[in-house]
Amino acid sequence: MVPDTIEREVVLRHPIERVWAALITAEGLSRWFGSVAEVDLRPGGRAYFRWEDLGQESVATITAVEPPRRFAFRWGIEGLPANHELQTLVEFTLEQVPDGTRLRLVESGFAQAADDVAWSAHEANSQGWDAELVDLKTYLDAAA
Numbered sequence: 001m002v003p004d005t006i007e008r009e010v011v012l013r014h015p016i017e018r019v020w021a022a023l024i025t026a027e028g029l030s031r032w033f034g035s036v037a038e039v040d041l042r043p044g045g046r047a048y049f050r051w052e053d054l055g056q057e058s059v060a061t062i063t064a065v066e067p068p069r070r071f072a073f074r075w076g077i078e079g080l081p082a083n084h085e086l087q088t089l090v091e092f093t094l095e096q097v098p099d100g101t102r103l104r105l106v107e108s109g110f111a112q113a114a115d116d117v118a119w120s121a122h123e124a125n126s127q128g129w130d131a132e133l134v135d136l137k138t139y140l141d142a143a144a
Contacts, residue, residue, distance in 0.1 A: 003118075010102075012100050014140045016095075031139045043063060074088065076088075078124050078125065
């Protein structure tokens with residue numbers, strides 16, 4: 001059975017407002033999530049990400065902006081054409097905890113694609129999120 005969801009949770013030793021800014025601003029995103037980011041921060045707005053080292057880019061549609069707790073967007077499934085109707089939903093949820101901020105990431109919707117595409121995209125994004133969340137922590141810690 002094709003896995004439909006990627007889930008990650010990390011506690012960052014920073015205030016929720018700081019983590020929120022890293023998630024929703026072009027400046028913050030371009031420091032840890034790819035090398036270039038543009039964000040029209042509103043539901044229905046467009047977000048653009050580019051990873052120059054990988055020669056990849058992605059366009060997303062923002063679906064939720066609930067400061068400073070929830071940010072979500074839909075984007076294409078790797079292996080399908082960029083304008084394909086099938087997309088996954090990426091949701092970031094933040095919660096203030098005694099040690100800082102708990103960030104929960106859930107990306108869902110892989111199982112709607114054909115099995116070979118879904119497996120490949122799920123694996124690539126799982127590895128990608130692991131690396132990106134390390135980059136987020138490194139960015140926040142360095143800027144503290």
